[in-house]
Amino acid sequence: MTSTSPVPDVGPSIKKVKSKTRAEKLQTLIVYVLLILFSLAFIVPFLWLISGSLKNSSELFSNPGIPKVFQWSNYKEAFTAFPFLLYLKNTLLILVVNIFGCFISNTLIAYGFARIKWKFRDAIFIIVLTTMLLPFQVTMVPLFLLFQKLGWIGTFLPLTVPAFFGNPFFIFLLRQFFLGIPYELSESARIDGANEFKIFWRIVLPLSKPAITTVIIFTFLNTWGDFIGPLIFLSNNKLYTLSLGVQQIMSVNDPRWPLLLAVGVSMTLPVLIIFFLMQKYFIQGIAMSGIKE
Template sequence: MRPSTSVASENNLAVKRKKPFVSVQNIETGFVYIILIIFAAMYIIPFLWLLSGSLKTSSELFTHPPIWIPKQLQWSNFTTAFSEFPFLLYLKNTLIITFSTIIGAVFSNSLIAYGFSRIEWKFRDGVFILVLATLMLPFQVTMIPLFVLFKNFGWIGTYLPLIVPAFFGNPFFIFLLRQFFIGIPKELSESAKIDGASEFTIYWKIIMPLSKPILTTVVIFAFIGAWGDFIGPLIFLSDNKLYTLSLGIQQIMSENDPRWTLLMAVGVAMTLPVIIVFFVMQKYFIQGITFTGTKG
């Protein structure tokens, strides 16, 4: 038995040696990684340049050829920017608008999506197509009618034009949530109805707890949209005490001699929360996008 065993092991070794190290699958995998690295670099390099510029002196910032690593890190750019720039005031305004928008986006869009996915009613699909059609209307088209409407309400110069629309649905969020809700087994809803649960009870106690991935996706998109919004505050806010971070930075840039290193320091402070939110919630975000694409 021993000779046969040794012969078999030698044959296995020979087969392994004949197997090419570079296969078609390895080449395809390597090509995919190269493409991903290139696209990742396109997004990472600008942020690294922003971070580098926030730690430079003004002379180093405009040096040619450019330098990536400053000779001496200028951490004072951050303290100077926060002292000369009303960062905390604009941060508070931005957080008020952002968190209010997130609450409105999660509640209103999930409720509307529940009606489009779990409740049978006449012309439901036709109305849903009409809602999706509004995705083709850019904000620039509805900007003037909205301004006139909010002016008649007396809301210009307040947070209301930036917060209230979030409580009336967003077609993109409605689509994402509807596609996810459709994938939840209807047997759960039917069992709850047999036990006497109302539609709102089913929505709140069954559907919502099962929809954490897609709700996290909506939170991330709503956060990014409200956090970096510039056109909305520019149109509807007239008091600089109500300015958001994006609008406040623009006011500094419009001055005759903008201090670019300080602007970059504020830019880093604005970008970090978005990065942190994404990395904290990326697990649920990826699940939400994946499940939405596979269920329908």
């Protein structure tokens, strides 16, 4: 006589799985809808910037939509309304020097705070962090007086030399990333006879590409769009940067808004391109810098 075991009722389990799947899909849909709505707050102004750069002055304020006739000549006229190539060269020169200075200074300082033990290290690091509380408007006048005493006003030195003395935020970002690198790698290198600089250059830096890329992106953004610094420290218009040169296509009585918007689009595109090319390293640098020591 064969006995048959009762077949379990899987109906309720299947219903639970289906309801859970539907809830997850609904939750994902809501998240995507909210993200799209929030992104419109940033996308719409940029689309209006592009649209306005392709209109004439009369249509700019009367037609908020797509231009009736695309005024591509606005870009050509904008680049000839002021010495664009000269100001671009000045901006790129300051940019390259600042990126190099930030890379050298911030990585070395952060390595000293993260990987080398010395007296009062943590106390001095806290002091460095507190300087982040001081906005540029507070230090602007003392810096101007200092650079004036040094005879640097009217040169690129006030805009480039400070990059070689470190940035508190970059130091903090890199230090947190360096702390996440296993100390066993450094100890193994020391056993093999490597000194501290070789450990820094050959082990720590290659493993810190995401954080270093993040620092480079922030340096690029700060330098590319800097207006206050060149306005204060540069007195010769032959040394102007792009952000200062934009003022020259505006007049008091008749602002040339389409040309201004065309230059705005041209200055925004490099930022977007660099971010999209390096966004993987940028996100990794920000996320992994939060690793606890």
